[in-house]
Amino acid sequence: xxxxxxxxxGETEFGExxxxxxxxxxxxxxxxAIEDAKITAEAIDAVYVGNMSAGKxxxxxxxxxxxxxxxxxxxxxxxxxxxxxxxxxxxVALLQARMAIASGMHDVVVVGGAEKMTDVGDVQAAEILAxxxxxxxxxxxxxxxxxxxxxxxxxxxxxFGTTREHLxxxxxxxxxxxxxxxxxxxxxxxxxxxxxxxxxxAEPLGLFDCAPLSDGAAALVLCAMDEARKYTDTPIxxxxxxxxxxxxxxxxxxxxxxxxxxxxxxxxxxxxxxLEPKDVQVAEVHDNFTITxxxxxxxxxxxxxxxxxxxxxxGLTALNGKIxxxxxxxxxxxxxxxxxxxxxxxxxxVTQLRxxxxxxxxxxxxxxxxxxxGGTGATAVVHIFERGD
Amino acid sequence: xxxxxxxxxGETEFGExxxxxxxxxxxxxxxxAIEDAKITAEAIDAVYVGNMSAGKxxxxxxxxxxxxxxxxxxxxxxxxxxxxxxxxxxxVALLQARMAIASGMHDVVVVGGAEKMTDVGDVQAAEILAxxxxxxxxxxxxxxxxxxxxxxxxxxxxxFGTTREHLxxxxxxxxxxxxxxxxxxxxxxxxxxxxxxxxxxAEPLGLFDCAPLSDGAAALVLCAMDEARKYTDTPIxxxxxxxxxxxxxxxxxxxxxxxxxxxxxxxxxxxxxxLEPKDVQVAEVHDNFTITxxxxxxxxxxxxxxxxxxxxxxGLTALNGKIxxxxxxxxxxxxxxxxxxxxxxxxxxVTQLRxxxxxxxxxxxxxxxxxxxGGTGATAVVHIFERGD
Numbered sequence: 001x002x003x004x005x006x007x008x009x010g011e012t013e014f015g016e017x018x019x020x021x022x023x024x025x026x027x028x029x030x031x032x033a034i035e036d037a038k039i040t041a042e043a044i045d046a047v048y049v050g051n052m053s054a055g056k057x058x059x060x061x062x063x064x065x066x067x068x069x070x071x072x073x074x075x076x077x078x079x080x081x082x083x084x085x086x087x088x089x090x091x092v093a094l095l096q097a098r099m100a101i102a103s104g105m106h107d108v109v110v111v112g113g114a115e116k117m118t119d120v121g122d123v124q125a126a127e128i129l130a131x132x133x134x135x136x137x138x139x140x141x142x143x144x145x146x147x148x149x150x151x152x153x154x155x156x157x158x159x160f161g162t163t164r165e166h167l168x169x170x171x172x173x174x175x176x177x178x179x180x181x182x183x184x185x186x187x188x189x190x191x192x193x194x195x196x197x198x199x200x201x202a203e204p205l206g207l208f209d210c211a212p213l214s215d216g217a218a219a220l221v222l223c224a225m226d227e228a229r230k231y232t233d234t235p236i237x238x239x240x241x242x243x244x245x246x247x248x249x250x251x252x253x254x255x256x257x258x259x260x261x262x263x264x265x266x267x268x269x270x271x272x273x274x275l276e277p278k279d280v281q282v283a284e285v286h287d288n289f290t291i292t293x294x295x296x297x298x299x300x301x302x303x304x305x306x307x308x309x310x311x312x313x314x315g316l317t318a319l320n321g322k323i324x325x326x327x328x329x330x331x332x333x334x335x336x337x338x339x340x341x342x343x344x345x346x347x348x349x350v351t352q353l354r355x356x357x358x359x360x361x362x363x364x365x366x367x368x369x370x371x372x373x374g375g376t377g378a379t380a381v382v383h384i385f386e387r388g389d
Numbered sequence: 390x391x392x393x394x395x396x397x398x399g400e401t402e403f404g405e406x407x408x409x410x411x412x413x414x415x416x417x418x419x420x421x422a423i424e425d426a427k428i429t430a431e432a433i434d435a436v437y438v439g440n441m442s443a444g445k446x447x448x449x450x451x452x453x454x455x456x457x458x459x460x461x462x463x464x465x466x467x468x469x470x471x472x473x474x475x476x477x478x479x480x481v482a483l484l485q486a487r488m489a490i491a492s493g494m495h496d497v498v499v500v501g502g503a504e505k506m507t508d509v510g511d512v513q514a515a516e517i518l519a520x521x522x523x524x525x526x527x528x529x530x531x532x533x534x535x536x537x538x539x540x541x542x543x544x545x546x547x548x549f550g551t552t553r554e555h556l557x558x559x560x561x562x563x564x565x566x567x568x569x570x571x572x573x574x575x576x577x578x579x580x581x582x583x584x585x586x587x588x589x590x591a592e593p594l595g596l597f598d599c600a601p602l603s604d605g606a607a608a609l610v611l612c613a614m615d616e617a618r619k620y621t622d623t624p625i626x627x628x629x630x631x632x633x634x635x636x637x638x639x640x641x642x643x644x645x646x647x648x649x650x651x652x653x654x655x656x657x658x659x660x661x662x663x664l665e666p667k668d669v670q671v672a673e674v675h676d677n678f679t680i681t682x683x684x685x686x687x688x689x690x691x692x693x694x695x696x697x698x699x700x701x702x703x704g705l706t707a708l709n710g711k712i713x714x715x716x717x718x719x720x721x722x723x724x725x726x727x728x729x730x731x732x733x734x735x736x737x738x739v740t741q742l743r744x745x746x747x748x749x750x751x752x753x754x755x756x757x758x759x760x761x762x763g764g765t766g767a768t769a770v771v772h773i774f775e776r777g778d
Contacts, residue, residue, distance in 0.1 A: 001493045023525075047634075055444050055520055059528070062475035062521035065634045065767035074641070077653040079632035080768065081481055082473045086451035092470055096485055103492035104390045131444055132451035136412075139448070243468035245436075245454045252463070264466040378454035379469065 001102040005228040005235035005388060008037025008221030009347040014335030015185040017215040022058050022116035023070045029217035029340075030071050030112050037221035037231055041073060045106035047080040048097040050090030050113035051339035056128045058116055067112060086132030086374030087288065089113065090218070090342025091381035095241050097222050107224050113343030114217035125213050129338070132375040134249035146210055146289070148250055148376045150202035153291035156257045157204065159306065162294065164204050166309025168195035170290035171208045171332055173318055178329025180319075180360035185214055185335030209290040214335035218344035228388070236350045239367075240275065240384040242268025248378045261380035262299040262371065269382040270301075275367065277301035280384065282352050282362040283323060284345035286373040287330040296371050297325060300382070324362040327352060345370040346383060353387050390491040394617040394624035394777060397426025397610030398736040403724030404574040406604040411447050411505035412459045418606035418729075419460050419501050426610035426620055430462060434495035436469040437486040439479030439502035440728035445517045447505050456501060475521035475763030476677065478502065479607070479731025480770035484630050486611050496613050502732030503606035514602050518727070521764040523638035535599055535678070537639055537765045539591035542680035545646045546593065548695065551683065553593050555698025557584035559679035560597045560721055562707055567718025569708075569749035574603055574724030598679040603724035607733035617777070625739045628756075629664065629773040631657025637767045650769035651688040651760065658771040659690075664756065666690035669773070671741050671751040672712060673734035675762040676719040685760050686714060689771070713751040716741060734759035735772060742776050 010032025012025050020028075026049070034041070047068050055061040064082035068074060083093040090113030097111045117125055126146075130139040133148060156162045172192050178184035190208060198207040228235035244264035247253050254260060270276060277300060285300070287293035294308035302323050303311040311317060317325035328334045328348040331341060349368035351357050370383045399421025401414050409417075415438070423430070436457050444450040453471035457463060472482040479502030486498045506514055515535075519528040522537060545551045561581055567573035579597060587595035617624035633653035636642050643649060659665060666689060674689070676682035683697035691712050692700040700706060706714035717723045717737040720730060738757035740746050759772045 021525075053444055053450055055442055055517075056450075058524065059520050060524040061442055061445075061473060061517075062637070062764045062767065064474055065764060066523070066637050068634045069637045069641070069767070074634065074636040077633040077635060077650055079484075080474075080634045081485065081632075084450060084471045084473055085453050085469075095468075096470065096488075099485075099488050099492040099494050102494065103488040105488055105491065128444075128450075131448050134455070135447065135449040136410075243470075244466040245457045245463065245469045246466060247463040248451070248454050248458045252458070261466055375451045375454060378451065378458070 002104060003225030003237060004098045004101045004222055005225045005237045006220050006350045007223045007228050007231045007235055008033040009350050010036055011183055011218040011344055011347050012216050013183045014214045014216035014337055016118045022054060022114060025116065025215060025217040026067045026112055026114040027070050029219040030110060033110065033219035033221050039108060039221060039231060043108045044078060044110055046100060046109045047078055048093040048109060048111045049082045050093035050343055051082055052084055052086060052089050052115060053128050057120055085379045087338050088342060088372045088374035088379040088381050089339050091370060091372035091383065094342060094346060094383060095243055095381060098238055098241060101222055101224050107227055109222045110219060111222060111343060112217060112219040113340040115337035115339040116215045117213045117337060118215050137249045146202040146205055149289040149291055150205045152256045153204050156291060159257055162309040164196060165192060166313050167209055167290040168192050169313040170287060170293045171195045173312060174287060174326050174330040174332040177319055177327050177360055178333025181329050181334055184329040184333050185212055186333045205289055211288045211331035211336040214337040216335055216337035216340050218340045218347045220343060220346055234354050235388040236353050237386045237388050238383055239386045240269040240273030242266060243381045246378045248375060250376055259295050259299045259377040259380060261377055262296060265380040265382040266300040269384050273384045275384065280367050280369045281323060281365045282327060282349060282368040283325050284328060284348050285325055285371040287326060287332050288336060300371060319360060320363055327357065327360045327362055342372040342381060345372060349385050353385055391493060392614030392626060393487045393490045393611055394614045394626050395609050395739045396612045396617050396620045396624055397422040398739050399425055400572055400607040400733055400736050401605050402572045403603045403605035403726055405507045411443060411503060414505065414604060414606040415456045415501055415503040416459050418608040419499060422499065422608035422610050428497060428610060428620060432497045433467060433499055435489060435498045436467055437482040437498060437500045438471045439482035439731055440471055441473055441475060441478050441504060442517050446509055474768045476727050477731060477761045477763035477768040477770050478728050480759060480761035480772065483731060483735060483772060484632055484770060487627055487630060490611055490613050496616055498611045499608060500611060500732060501606060501608040502729040504726035504728040505604045506602045506726060507604050526638045535591040535594055538678040538680055539594045541645045542593050545680060548646055551698040553585060554581060555702050556598055556679040557581050558702040559676060559682045560584045562701060563676060563715050563719040563721040566708055566716050566749055567722025570718050570723055573718040573722050574601055575722045594678055600677045600720035600725040603726040605724055605726035605729050607729045607736045609732060609735055623743050624777040625742050626775045626777050627772055628775045629658040629662025631655060632770045635767045637764060639765055648684050648688045648766040648769060650766055651685060654769040654771040655689040658773050662773045664773065669756050669758045670712060670754045671716060671738060671757040672714050672760065673717060673737050674714055674760040676715060676721050677725060689760060708749060709752055716746065716749045716751055731761040731770065734761060738774050742774055
């Protein structure tokens with residue numbers, strides 16, 4: 001397999017962006033990444049797009065062709081591929097793009113992720129998100145994402161003594177980081193008290209335990225490592241990737257307090273990179289709910305099983321803690337335009353490894369990791385990145 | 390790049406299958422392919438799924454995880470990837486799966502394609518199909534697929550003298566072939582008179598110029614060529630693949646009587662395979678409307694531009710004609726469960742090259758080609774297959 005590096009990154013701000021369409025957002029992120037990579041359109045061999053549900057959010061399927069068209073690339077007749085894997089679609093797209101270069105089929109590939117969620121009402125958006133759980137056994141009976149993750153949280157409390165304060169500390173940390181990120185949807189800190197007293201959504205998850213609905217897009221330019229130095233002095237290598245699936249419905253799983261897909265994806269990525277969790281200084285993990293980040297840092301091996309809550313409350317995962325988790329603000333504070341998530345996580349890690357993260361810079365970051373979930377954990381993807389020097 | 394071969398094929402019957410769900414269909418096709426390949430579940434490294442719009446047809450996104458789960462593979466935590474590219478999604482999924490093996494990431498991959506279209510009404514299905522055209526410039530103003538392809542047909546008549554008889558001859562041929570295919574939706578011949586006198590859908594396209602809405606699934610097992618002979622004596626190599634995009638909306642294209650994406654995809658696949666159109670004996674091409682097959686055989690270089698109609702009427706593309714086009718019956722007679730199309734085309738070509746196509750066998754077929762369109766031609770994918778011996 002040929003080595004692959006990230007040579008360009010771009011993103012839009014995340015938020016309720018009523019003045020911009022899906023097309024606008026995808027193009028803005030893509031052009032920023034292309035500009036950052038200092039490549040011309042002629043260098044691009046293919047475009048990959050991560051998108052969860054444009055068909056339902058904006059009535060537009062086939063967004064792969066749309067993105068190339070509106071980026072002004074239609075005349076080049078590039079291959080364009082849309083990948084969907086629930087909330088993990090951006091990370092799955094990145095993996096497919098990596099394979100396309102690794103195979104020798106392409107040399108330079110643009111990977112974008114985008115979602116425009118706020119054109120529909122909140123209830124409809126919740127229904128669309130729930131369509132990535134098991135429609136016939138969960139969603140059709142009224143189970144929402146918040147309800148399903150609440151069950152995981154409640155069970156985690158029961159098994160490991162996790163408290164609402166532990167959960168809330170994830171939100172406090174991620175808002176603190178998000179306040180330092182100019183592209184974040186929520187650029188303000190919140191107190192533990194604010195999170196704990198927020199209206200209940202699905203007990204024990206309150207409003208501030210839940211990531212928002214968002215519009216936004218992110219993009220990467222990938223290049224074969226042996227060509228990367230033509231374009232940049234700081235190529236960021238993808239040194240390991242792992243993807244795994246699990247039972248779609250929660251009730252079929254071995255456990256709902258361990259995400260087996262996360263465990264498998266993490267082990268596969270670390271094995272491919274010949275690394276251990278302790279070798280990673282910075283991680284962007286899936287935190288659509290506060291419980292999800294706790295499960296992620298446990299299942300990725302950053303902390304002992306059951307200790308994710310206390311570790312977070314004690315600051316081990318804070319910016320420049322033992323391991324910096326979600327320096328971007330995560331899905332919680334940066335925002336959650338679903339298709340963009342996996343790509344935006346990679347944008348943050350590359351920015352960190354380049355040393356360009358400004359006020360939220362993780363000091364001395366050499367290796368970073370992204371972790372992205374689809375559905376309630378039926379898909380998990382982990383990528384590990386390393387400075388090329 | 391590592392060589393890749395098809396070592397197993399499977400499909401369901403196509404039709405209005407009201408007794409079977411999306412899940413049932415996907416699993417049936419997948420298990421048949423696995424059985425045909427004589428592999429065990431443990432050999433499978435990954436699953437790829439082509440699906441256009443399960444989110445809208447059956448309210449279920451994230452069908453990648455679903456398929457692995459319902460196939461009994463969830464415990465293996467395989468990577469599963471859903472690819473969408475309008476009507477081309479099955480063919481795009483096949484290309485991604487090929488790259489995954491070519492890259493060295495995987496050795497054995499199952500590729501499935503499925504769609505369950507008849508659970509919604511005809512009007513809603515037409516709207517869903519139209520969401521793969523340009524929503525903001527075409528579909529929202531009421532343009533249907535039939536309407537958009539009718540414009541291509543009318544213009545082709547104007548530029549090249551194509552007649553309704555020429556168009557109708559595509560349907561007559563494909564029904565004749567479909568009558569020989571036990572899995573086809575329409576297993577009966579039709580006369581030119583029947584096609585010409587069928588109710589008008591979008592002038593000049595009558596009912597028999599249009600492929601039906603269908604339920605169905607198809608699957609392939611791919612394997613690295615250097616491992617393929619462990620499983621089969623007749624591996625069918627994929628010797629060339631090409632994919633291309635174009636402007637999403639018809640009105641932006643250079644021409645609506647030449648599909649530039651088809652031209653580019655065909656040239657790329659033939660170049661990769663070091664072949665010319667005359668080297669191919671059998672082709673499955675996209676014929677969602679009769680005009681589409683005429684455009685395809687012209688743009689792939691099988692006949693001179695503008696001569697697709699007369700060539701078809703004269704029998705050049707009939708079974709065991711100069712080149713056998715759509716021996717399966719094509720989308721027109723075999724049926725059109727959109728996500729399954731690209732995969733089912735490959736199933737037919739592999740079956741032909743193995744010499745197992747029964748009454749519709751193309752005598753002496755050594756090389757075959759599939760051509761699949763997304764939207765009104767904004768995505769095109771071509772794969773070329775060859776007997777391994």
